[in-house]
Amino acid sequence: MRYSRQIPVFGRDGQERIEGSTVAVVGLGGLGCNVITQLASAGIGRLIIADHQEPDETNLNRQFIYSYFGLDDKKTVSSKKWIEGISETSVVANDVRITSDNVSILEGCDVIVDCTDNNQTRLVLNRFSLDRKIPLVHGGTESLIGQVSVVIPGVTPCLNCFLPKTERKDILSVGPVVSLVAAVQSTEVLKIVTGVGETLAGKLLTIDAATNAYRVLDMNKDDNCSECRGIIL
Numbered sequence: 001m002r003y004s005r006q007i008p009v010f011g012r013d014g015q016e017r018i019e020g021s022t023v024a025v026v027g028l029g030g031l032g033c034n035v036i037t038q039l040a041s042a043g044i045g046r047l048i049i050a051d052h053q054e055p056d057e058t059n060l061n062r063q064f065i066y067s068y069f070g071l072d073d074k075k076t077v078s079s080k081k082w083i084e085g086i087s088e089t090s091v092v093a094n095d096v097r098i099t100s101d102n103v104s105i106l107e108g109c110d111v112i113v114d115c116t117d118n119n120q121t122r123l124v125l126n127r128f129s130l131d132r133k134i135p136l137v138h139g140g141t142e143s144l145i146g147q148v149s150v151v152i153p154g155v156t157p158c159l160n161c162f163l164p165k166t167e168r169k170d171i172l173s174v175g176p177v178v179s180l181v182a183a184v185q186s187t188e189v190l191k192i193v194t195g196v197g198e199t200l201a202g203k204l205l206t207i208d209a210a211t212n213a214y215r216v217l218d219m220n221k222d223d224n225c226s227e228c229r230g231i232i233l
Contacts, residue, residue, distance in 0.1 A: 003043055009196065011196070014195070018194060019043050021044055021046070023110065023112075025049050026116055030062035030063050030178035033182075035182045035186050036082070037086070039190075045089065048092045048105070051095070052097040054071070065078050065079055109134060110135075112136045113137045115182070117171055127227060129153055130227060136153075141181050146207040148184045149200055150202075151201075155201065156202035157222065161227075161228065180209065200216070
């Protein structure tokens, strides 16, 4: 049986919840390629994916899907083919940059996964998460550093509470580090969906691959946060 090695972990009820869930993955770069692969392989029933870009050669050290399909198609096109080729997961592909004007295309999802590389889009996802009370799994990398956190609206600090106000434009990316972060994100999604295990809700996991240092930090709500200030924790 395809899922016989993970059913003892999540239980049959948990596997049914996995297969009955919808997950939105925004960003189909290094993080996104890994996350959609892991979630589809685990049996997630439906994926809503979104990205507006075409791949290029600089992506190929970490975005393995486009090494397989080539650089001619949009990322959403190749990613949809990839998911359908490895699983029975249904896919809704959106060839758009997520903005406040179109974020409603994620309606109906049970979890949002932030696989983007810029804070502008992250904060759009954050606002949508807060408004719809949908858990948000954030991930990011830079060079040999990675981080993951989980936002539970009304329970934890939001992304705006701790994201830096400035960011680098040319992000350095190392494939194995990207895969590490994406693996944690995917695991967090499965824990949220099944209720098995303790998530990173209200915490920030930092990974320094240069020294193999893993730290879990408690996050504090910013009382002056413009996004979640009015939400009671």
